[in-house]
Amino acid sequence: CIEGVLGKADYNHNKVNQWTAAIVEQSLTHLVKLGKTYKYIVTCAVMQRSGAGLHTASSCFWDTTTDGTCTVRWENRTMNCIVNVFAVAIIL
Template structure:
């Protein structure tokens, strides 16, 4: 069975979303070193800024944003997501970002209204 992927301007675009999320991460933690006391603030700021930017696009979606920040220290980090939804309209993307001292993983889920 072939999946339908809408191409109109109101559809969820994972590539556009990835770029938006990377800009949000860069603006919050782009040039700073990992600081455990700041992680809660950073993750909240990244989620809020991401939601604000996604909502500004005016697309008919409800958004769910999850953010994790981890210090680079040689430990492993594995994440997974699974959704049961309308693949023709709903969408998601995961953005992995890193700098010299930390990793940031942001997952965005877009559920059509």
């Protein structure tokens, strides 16, 4: 999803909201199509590459046997993108 939205684009502050919305919406669409019994939470951050550091952290209190998380870091010469996906099992 990230490559499809950002591709070879250069960082543009005016497009960040559009890009992040598209990335999370497309990610959720693909996840739901998997047909698994999970609730998904997707976050996306796009940051201009300026040499400044970026540190992120997340913590979850859940069932580690059924729930999970995945983080994807994408970058090009002008920006970084970090997408977090949290999957929480729905027990029926």
